[in-house]
Amino acid sequence: MAFRVTTNGLMRSYRTNLTKINGKVYDTMERVQTTRNFSSSAEDPAAASKAFQLRRSFWRAQDHIDNTKYLLNKYQMGWTSSGAIVNGDGNSPSLDGIASSLAAISDTAASSRPILGGELISKSESMVMCMNVRYNEEFVFAGIDGMNVPFEWGENGELLYRGVDVSAAEGTEDYEKLQKLATETGYVDVGIGMQEDENGKIVDSSAFNSAISGIEFLGYGLDEDGDPKNIAVLMNELGNIFQDCDRDTGEYADSADKERAEVLTRKLRDAINHVQEQHVKLSSQSEYLQINLTHLEETQFTLNTEISELEQMDPALSVTEMFWAQYCYQAALKIGNELVSQTLFDYLK
Numbered sequence: 001m002a003f004r005v006t007t008n009g010l011m012r013s014y015r016t017n018l019t020k021i022n023g024k025v026y027d028t029m030e031r032v033q034t035t036r037n038f039s040s041s042a043e044d045p046a047a048a049s050k051a052f053q054l055r056r057s058f059w060r061a062q063d064h065i066d067n068t069k070y071l072l073n074k075y076q077m078g079w080t081s082s083g084a085i086v087n088g089d090g091n092s093p094s095l096d097g098i099a100s101s102l103a104a105i106s107d108t109a110a111s112s113r114p115i116l117g118g119e120l121i122s123k124s125e126s127m128v129m130c131m132n133v134r135y136n137e138e139f140v141f142a143g144i145d146g147m148n149v150p151f152e153w154g155e156n157g158e159l160l161y162r163g164v165d166v167s168a169a170e171g172t173e174d175y176e177k178l179q180k181l182a183t184e185t186g187y188v189d190v191g192i193g194m195q196e197d198e199n200g201k202i203v204d205s206s207a208f209n210s211a212i213s214g215i216e217f218l219g220y221g222l223d224e225d226g227d228p229k230n231i232a233v234l235m236n237e238l239g240n241i242f243q244d245c246d247r248d249t250g251e252y253a254d255s256a257d258k259e260r261a262e263v264l265t266r267k268l269r270d271a272i273n274h275v276q277e278q279h280v281k282l283s284s285q286s287e288y289l290q291i292n293l294t295h296l297e298e299t300q301f302t303l304n305t306e307i308s309e310l311e312q313m314d315p316a317l318s319v320t321e322m323f324w325a326q327y328c329y330q331a332a333l334k335i336g337n338e339l340v341s342q343t344l345f346d347y348l349k
Contacts, residue, residue: 047310054307061300064191068296070136071188071210072289078140078212079282081133084126086279092126093119095272098235102265110250117242124235128153131214141214144186150214159233166220167228178220186211190289191296208289217278219271227263231271238264 088094093101101116128151131141138146145162152160159166162181168174187194187207194207219229228234241261244253252258 051307051310054303054310058300058303058307061191061296061303064189065293065296065300067188068190068208068289068293071190071208072286072293074135074138074140074210075212075282075286075289077133077135079279079286081130081140082217082275082279082282085130086276092123095276098123099269099272102268110245111248113242113245113250114247117239117245120235120239120242122239124232124239127218127232127235128159131218141212141217143181143184143211143213157236159230159236161215161220166215166218166230167222167233168220169222169226175221178215182213182216182220184211184213185209190292191299192292212282217275219274223267225263227267229271229274231268231275234264234268234271238268 084092086095088097098120101112101119105113105116131151132149133140139148139150140146142148142150142162148162150162154160154165161178164174164177164181166178168178185202185204186209187202188210190208192206192208195203197203215230218231221229223229228237238261241252241257241264244257245251252261
């Protein structure tokens with residue numbers, strides 16, 4: 001049985017195929033322009049799903065990078081500012097220098113006590129200023145309350161941390177406040193698997209604590225003898241005793257001052273060691289953040305490479321496909337010209 005091929009039927013079939021070929025040309029041209037393997041998930045559902053998962057991981061990594069960069073800059077600012085306390089600067093001596101000066105003062109070098117007293121008072125004041133440093137409009141050593149200045153001297157010469165006397169005795173309400181201020185936390189997700197325990201609290205090892213406590217750094221409370229642990233308070237008190245010494249001979253104002261100075265000198269050395277340890281701790285935390293940042297950036301680079309390999313088309317292949325599609329389209333047009341030029345009688349023979 002023979003099928004009759006009509007002109008209309010042939011032309012409809014031709015136009016349909018020509019439209020498909022033309023669409024193929026535009027598709028290949030779009031791929032050359034965008035270099036993408038697919039423009040919608042319908043074209044390749046499996047690849048699109050995997051690409052979405054990779055991009056979600058990429059965006060999450062970017063959030064972790066932003067958090068880590070912020071914390072790194074904050075901790076480095078804190079380390080630099082506290083370094084002026086530990087290592088000294090043009091305005092104040094280092095803590096080791098102060099310790100050496102205290103060790104060098106004896107009855108034969110007593111005349112230097114008033115001068116050292118002035119340095120101790122100046123150092124205690126510069127400590128407070130260094131502890132009030134800001135980063136991004138937030139006070140670095142203010143714990144989780146970065147909007148308010150952490151340290152200030154009270155009307156009676158007492159040192160206050162967020163409004164609480166740093167020399168509060170154990171068992172008092174103020175001391176309980178200081179304990180909370182010294183241990184408060186503000187956890188930030190830096191990509192180490194932040195998670196909560198069964199009570200809804202953040203697991204310490206799964207996040208990074210953004211709160212830096214100034215009183216944890218300088219010390220707070222009173223020791224077993226009832227003397228202050230805060231290094232700035234110790235320096236200020238010892239400095240005042242030294243300044244009351246005779247300007248020429250360096251003799252103490254009275255025997256009580258001498259005994260008190262000996263006690264404070266010994267305890268100041270311990271406070272110096274504590275501050276130096278805290279400074280090293282800040283350095284270690286900064287180094288950890290830097291290592292974590294490097295790891296996150298490497299992870300993001302790997303994710304971006306995988307995304308590119310999945311979504312991006314080989315330029316040479318895309319251009320080849322475009323030229324082939326154009327060649328097919330031109331060939332189809334040539335065939336169409338031949339079909340149109342034929343008459344109805346040519347098909348009825």
